[in-house]
Amino acid sequence: MKKNLFQNMKKTSRKNLVTYLICFSFFAAVRIMGATDNLTRHFSSLLVPICINVILAVSLNLVIGFLGELSLGHAGFMSVGAYAGCLFAIKFKEILPAAVRLPLAMLVGGMVAALFGLLVGIPVLRLKGDYLAIVTLAFGEILRSVIINLNFTGGASGLKGTPQDATFTAGFAAVILTLFVILNLADSKHGRAIMSLRENAIAASSVGINANGYKLMVFSLSAFFAGIAGVLYGSSVSILSASTFDYNKSIEILVMVVLGGMGSIRGSVIAAALITILPESMRALADYRMLIYALALIVMMILGTSEKFMLLRHALSPRRLLSKAVKHFRYKKEGQNNG
Amino acid sequence: MKKFLSVFMAGVMACGMLTACSGNSDSQTEGKVLYIGGSGPLTGDYATYGTSVKQGAELAMEEINAAGGVNGYTVYVKVEDDQADPLQAVSAYASLMDDGMNVSLGGTTSGACIAVSEEAYKDGLLMLTPSGSQKECTQYDNGFRVCFQDPDQGKYAAKFIKDNNVGSKVAILYEKSNDYSVGIYENFAATAEEVGLEVVTTQAFTDQSNQDFSVQLQAVKNSGADLLFMPFYAQQAAYVLTQADSMGLDVVFFGVDGMDGILEKIGRENQHLTEGVMLLTPFAASSTEENVVSFVNRYKSKYNAVPDQFAADAYDAVYAIVEAFKTAGVETDDETFNEKMIAAMTQITVEGVTGTMQWTAEGEPNKEASAVVIKDGAYVTYQDYTA
Structure with missing residues (x-):
């Protein structure tokens, strides 16, 4: 049987293609719904937050899933990026048009966050596991305190006056860029080196992999994208206050990564979108909303790790069902021919 | 596996039923409806504020509808989390x-x-916030508020202390x-300098160190101050009062509207600590004003709690919107509805539980700030206290 292009691809490229397809079809579906007036105001208000959370989850997954280190300071990187990018955008409010301002602000925010990622990365190189988690957690809290005590960040009352440039298209472009960089990195020589560090750092070092260099790279790259997400956040809400970026925010991002599966980029994308939509879609439940949201998270976590459920999911996967149907159809056809 | 699945499905169905139930209770009344919506923290760290706003606003809605609505409309209030x-x-x-x-x-x-x-500015919708006190909350023409703007409270407090010679x-x-x-x-601080009030020391704390105030209070004691200005919330104020008492700090404690609720926070056994504490607030639940008394009683019987500042502000906000609606005399589906409502806001006078209010075009309420003093576990007005 002649294989088609899709089947000829490397397995990882095929997987990545599906991830891109999911994103693009979501984008297309939203655009079509928008054009045909089927998009509610409520849902469209969630589009940019979905993009923000997807970028955050995917970039944190790089540290947790690929490098295998637990970082609890992702909200800290996000806040640094957000403040840097928004201050830049405010400065150039009158000078640059929105189409130029937002990408530049994202670049500035991302670079500054990456710099902080590097700064944290250096002491963090000596730590592992729980200790690393504690240091990153502390880092996030320190940043928050510093931001509150500075004047040019607006202090406790928050930074106001950032131009509201973020659109779904811009957010979507940022998501695709993030996916492109991280998926390609994971599939490259560097990605394999990073994963080898996760599996066994000593063995990896013995074959000449520069552990410190790669850890620094992952930390700053992950921070870079967190910074971009921060700028997107700052450009979609008219007030940026430091209290948003507390450790609860870091935990929320961690939940997305764990729920989607560590090391699975597609999982992070879907989980991030789901976790953004879920609490909002339950507004009709009024007082029970947060209770049921928590319950739903617990159920999802249990099902996600339950072997039996995985078997069931495997048995019900679209591809399997399709091939089953095809087999069944062929069998029938052959039976008819024979008979 | 089957058992687990059945439990899971039962859970899903229960969720569905809950949705259905709350859907019913939310269903709007037949006929023409004036829909007032808002949001506040009903869950999380600040849940008390949002809950108060929701309850205050819903109480106002019930009263207005019981009295026959407004302009042939029934009022519907929904506060989201x-x-x-x-x-x-x-x-x-x-x-x-x-x-x-x-x-x-x-x-x-x-x-x-x-x-x-x-967002409301983009839609041109009238927005009247009960408790958004930062300056930027009403930065646009369509924005109004019921509470005082933060800066104004500081100004009033400094002037009050100077004018009445509460402390030097x-x-x-x-x-x-x-x-x-x-x-x-x-x-x-700015107004104190302006009116010639001497500030001897300025101490600060953060949300990470908001339980132990011994260092700051010692500094206050050493500075020889006779009045301590405390612009923060009741929970921390309760700690401050307790710790100040144990170190023998003898000053006048002066708070602002956030300190409302101090009596509940400090508890009955420590009530003597609040004796003589002053706070600047437009609303005092123990006021003897007729409308306040009836509001407090109805609130108590419905929610089994004493209304705070937030509840009172929300209650007044709904009444103000209804008053504006009456004045504007416009249908909700009219094209000029938003315009006329915003214009009406500056024309109305509302005699609310937080005082008699009129609004400036900037969205600020003109109302009196009055100081209350705690005497024997109850608020009395400053005038009554000194008399």
Whole structure:
């Protein structure tokens, strides 16, 4: 049987293609719904937050899933990026048009966050596991305190006056860029080196992999994208206050990564979108909303790790069902021919 | 596996039924409806504020509808949860807009309210926030508020202390990580300098060190101050009063409206500590004004709690919107509805439980700030106390 292009691809490229397809079809579906007036105001208000959370989850997954280190300071990187990018955008409010301002602000925010990622990365190189988690957690809290005590960040009352440039298209472009960089990195020589560090750092070092260099790279790259997400956040809400970026925010991002599966980029994308939509879609439940949201998270976590459920999911996967149907159809056809 | 699945399915169905139930209770009354929507933290760290706003606003709705509505309309109030998060507040606003909201109550907390004000401005909707006290909450023409703006409270407090000679050497303790506290502090300090009030020391704390105040209070004691200005919330104020007592700090404690609720926070056994504590607030639940008494009684019988500042502000906000609706005399589906409502806001006078109010075009209420003093576990007005 002649294989088609899709089947000829490397397995990882095929997987990545599906991830891109999911994103693009979501984008297309939203655009079509928008054009045909089927998009509610409520849902469209969630589009940019979905993009923000997807970028955050995917970039944190790089540290947790690929490098295998637990970082609890992702909200800290996000806040640094957000403040840097928004201050830049405010400065150039009158000078640059929105189409130029937002990408530049994202670049500035991302670079500054990456710099902080590097700064944290250096002491963090000596730590592992729980200790690393504690240091990153502390880092996030320190940043928050510093931001509150500075004047040019607006202090406790928050930074106001950032131009509201973020659109779904811009957010979507940022998501695709993030996916492109991280998926390609994971599939490259560097990605394999990073994963080898996760599996066994000593063995990896013995074959000449520069552990410190790669850890620094992952930390700053992950921070870079967190910074971009921060700028997107700052450009979609008219007030940026430091209290948003507390450790609860870091935990929320961690939940997305764990729920989607560590090391699975597609999982992070879907989980991030789901976790953004879920609490909002339950507004009709009024007082029970947060209770049921928590319950739903617990159920999802249990099902996600339950072997039996995985078997069931495997048995019900679209591809399997399709091939089953095809087999069944062929069998029938052959039976008819024979008979 | 089967058992697990069945439990899971039962859970899903239970959720579905809950949705159905709450759907029923939310169903709007037949006929013409004036839909007032708002958001506040009903869950999370600041849940008390949002819950108060929701209850105050819903009480006003019931009263107005029981009295036959307004202009042939029934009033419908819905307060959504935003957990004091700007992003969620915007989503809540969007969901209310889908629902057909006519007038917005904005957000309960300042940050959320600023985010909502941006959206309401784009829609041209009238927004009257009960408690968004930061300056930017009413930055646009369509934004109004019931509470005092943070800076104004600081100004009033400094003037009050100077005019009534409550203290001459003032110490300040404020929460550096809280926008409300910082806003009041800055303006208090500026006005104090203006009117010639001597500030002997300024101490600060943050939300990470808000239980032990011994260092700051010792500094206040050493400075020889005779009045301590405390622009923060009741919980921390309760700690401060207890610790000040144990170190023998003898000053006049002067708070602002956030300190409302101090009597409940400090508890009955420590009530003697609050003796002589002063606070500047437009609303006192123990006031003897006729409308306040009836509001407090109805609130108590419905929710089994004493209404605080937030509940009173929300109650007044709904009445103000209804008053504006009456004055504007416009149908909700009229093209000029928003315009006329916003114009009417500056024409109306509302005799609310937080005072008699008129609004400036900037969205600020003109109302009296009165100081109350705690005497034997109850608020009395400053005039009564000194007389």
